[in-house]
Amino acid sequence: MKEFAKKYLDLLTGEFAGINLTRIESPEDFYNKQILDSVMPMTESKVFRNALETTKLVVDVGFGGGFPILPLAFKNPDVKFIGMEARAKKAQVVQSIANSLGLTNATLKHQRLDFVDFDVDTVITFKAVGKVIDFLPMIRTDKTVYVFFYKGPNFYELEDIEELLEKNWELIEEKSYDVPGTEGRVLLGFKNRKVLRGTLVTEKIIKFSSLL
Numbered sequence: 001m002k003e004f005a006k007k008y009l010d011l012l013t014g015e016f017a018g019i020n021l022t023r024i025e026s027p028e029d030f031y032n033k034q035i036l037d038s039v040m041p042m043t044e045s046k047v048f049r050n051a052l053e054t055t056k057l058v059v060d061v062g063f064g065g066g067f068p069i070l071p072l073a074f075k076n077p078d079v080k081f082i083g084m085e086a087r088a089k090k091a092q093v094v095q096s097i098a099n100s101l102g103l104t105n106a107t108l109k110h111q112r113l114d115f116v117d118f119d120v121d122t123v124i125t126f127k128a129v130g131k132v133i134d135f136l137p138m139i140r141t142d143k144t145v146y147v148f149f150y151k152g153p154n155f156y157e158l159e160d161i162e163e164l165l166e167k168n169w170e171l172i173e174e175k176s177y178d179v180p181g182t183e184g185r186v187l188l189g190f191k192n193r194k195v196l197r198g199t200l201v202t203e204k205i206i207k208f209s210s211l212l
């Protein structure tokens, strides 16, 4: 993992410097706050591991510079990873980085979550993308989705998820753990209770299976 982190940081600060994909430049901070943080749910959460094992498919929404998708793809070569990122340039550059790192199981798409109908069971991850209450309702599916949010230790002071739990979502994981160099992390996991319609009614909706 250290070797992978070194190559990754070299690409971000060398060939792809200027694209502004990470503000963290010290190797130690990069390893802890980006690489380790991305993969910690695998060692800390049985629910997360089981969800990956069940679907063998992960969609990472808003991956920015490639987190958590690329470190997770490195650690799980038998799982297929699809990234969806609203900014085209980031998707293009992170695909080049994935190729340079030899990751054949990660495909990075320029795609907004809002316009996707998840027509296969999948895991969906969000790290530093936005509030749970803003993003969970965007998900449209008639299948089973397991959704994980990487959050900070003060999550419950900042966000209220009661309303979501009363309606469409079941809380399946709530796990606190330490990540060196951070104030601690909270992993929140959700599973849909019923068919979800999403918050956008539009003709632009595409089937997730067409991206596979």
Ligand SMILES: C[S@@+](CC[C@H](N)C(=O)[O-])C[C@H]1O[C@@H](n2cnc3c(N)ncnc32)[C@H](O)[C@@H]1O
Binding pocket: 061, 062, 063, 064, 065, 066, 067, 068, 084, 085, 086, 087, 090, 111, 112, 113, 114, 126, 127, 128, 129
């Ligand atoms: C702060 S960055 C987080 C990057 C990365 N996940 C990390 O942990 O370093 C948030 C990213 O989410 C993307 N984003 C925001 N809304 C989105 C949406 N509806 N669909 C896809 N990507 C979205 C933004 O373009 C941005 O690159």
